[in-house]
Amino acid sequence: MISTRKLTKDFVVSRTDTVHAVRGISLDVEPGELVAVLGPNGAGKTTTLRMLTTLIAPTSGTATVAGYDVTTDPGRVRRQIGYVGQGNGAGHSQRVTDELSGQGVIYGLDRRAAKRRAEELLESLELKDLAQRKVSDLSGGQRRRLDVAMGLVHAPGLLFLDEPSTGLDPQNRANLWDHILRMREQYSMTIVLTTHYLDEADSMAERVVVVDHGEVIADDTADALKAKLAGDQLIVTAAPGNLPELARLAEKLLGAREVVADCDRLSLRVADGPAALPELIGSAQQYAVPVATAQVIRPTLDDVFLNLTGRTLREADSTGKAAA
Ligand SMILES: Nc1ncnc2c1ncn2[C@@H]1O[C@H](COP(=O)(O)OP(=O)(O)O)[C@@H](O)[C@H]1O
Ligand SMILES: [Mg+2]
Structure with a gap:
């Protein structure tokens, strides 16, 4: 479903300053897998996802997503995938149902089909009672569920979620996970998500890819990582x-x-x-x-991270700023 080789992204900030955000990531994801990309702030998680979803071009290396090359065939890649970005928090005065069916139209569904699909997703994600609310009036957890619905409107086989649960309280996190896992079942999706919550990667993903300073430093099941490294x-x-x-x-x-x-x-x-x-x-x-x-x-995945890097994930922050 995904195959990258030496995928690299440099951001040239100024003539003298280049950020090596992603340094040669090689990764394979099989159909149906649920993969958590785990790493501290600034590790390169979002940059990797943005390359895989064709939002930014790699500096070097290759990536095929759902069978198409992200560089030469970005349009085809986009039609196969859903992407829920790191929450932007921007307010919307649109109603929930219009926001969602509008997204369907953007993805090429006709209005009737988009409306039907929106209703189905609102039902599945328990947002039906909120359909007529303004997006700006939703709570954080409801908003994140709507974000997930937006990523699913065109029934993609592959869904990217960037820190889906960041900022939610534990109950809302658990609730969102419930929905994600159910969607995955219902639509037989492959899911790649990023998180900096260790417990979340541990309990939800079958496979954990640990990134630090733009590199993959471990890639296995949580159990295997713990047994091997800690x-x-x-x-x-x-x-x-x-x-x-x-x-x-x-x-x-x-x-x-x-x-x-x-x-x-x-x-x-x-x-x-x-x-x-x-x-x-x-x-x-x-x-x-x-x-x-x-x-x-x-051991916990934090022990694994500590073992690999000499820092705990909570303390670690690849940007050098204080961790969130
Ligand atoms: N557009 C950009 N311009 C310059 N530097 C960037 C840009 N986007 C990300 N970076 C830098 O790249 C590194 C990786 O960032 P990011 O992929 O957002 O990390 P993560 O999602 O793991 O927190 C960080 O040092 C970040 O500051
Ligand atoms: Mg990020």
């Missing part, structure tokens, strides 16, 4: 005198890393926590250094 943390408590022996066992038997003893508590990292835990407890018993309590803490 591993699980084990925390066991035991009599303080037994901790050195437990630490030795953990290192020898489990290949544990980051082994830290503190009072009666031993913390360590292993590749597969649920498998390692019974092994450690069993050997501890055997060596007469019993464990009192034990727990496995699975």
Whole structure:
């Protein structure tokens, strides 16, 4: 559905200042995938999406989207895709239903078909009761749902969503996700979205592409990224005198890393926590250094990011400004 090779975008800001926003991204997305592009502010997420949706031209490299080259065939690409940009917040005095059917007409539907399609989408996205409201009167969550409807009006097989849930409260985020996942099912869509919410990428996307400073630094399922890059943390408590022996066992038997003893508590990292835990407890018993309590803490995508970049995603900001 998408294939990019060494896709690059430089913004020439002045004679002496060029921003290397995207530095050679190679990415493949299969039909039906839901891919989250995760990265801090300024990482190049929006720029990448704008190239894939033909809004800006790549500086170099290639990208095919829905079978067409973004540079030589932008018109055909546009007909196959929907794009919901990063919210602009601009007020509109149009009514919701007119805004939506108007978008359909722009995409080449006749008025009747556009109206029908608008009604169907308002129904699916639970906006029907708001159809006669002015767009400017919608709440943030309702507005974002309308944005998604606008991206779906011409029934694209591929939908790009740029930070769809940024600025929404947790309940509205969950609600928007519900709708996105249902739309995906209903219209068998491929979805590429960007987010800087770790938990969101973690729970919603099957695949997470982590970008930083314009480059892909990891690309896999959230589970695989966590297993590969961070591993699980084990925390066991035991009599303080037994901790050195437990630490030795953990290192020898489990290949544990980051082994830290503190009072009666031993913390360590292993590749597969649920498998390692019974092994450690069993050997501890055997060596007469019993464990009192034990727990496995699975890593988050923030641990993955930290592991890859030495920064936490919350602190990270590729533009050098304070993160939002
Ligand atoms: N039109 C532009 N002109 C100059 N620099 C830009 C332009 N658009 C984006 N940038 C810069 O490119 C980098 C990547 O931006 P962007 O793709 O918006 O990041 P993200 O969406 O991941 O936050 C940032 O340093 C940003 O300031
Ligand atoms: Mg952005």
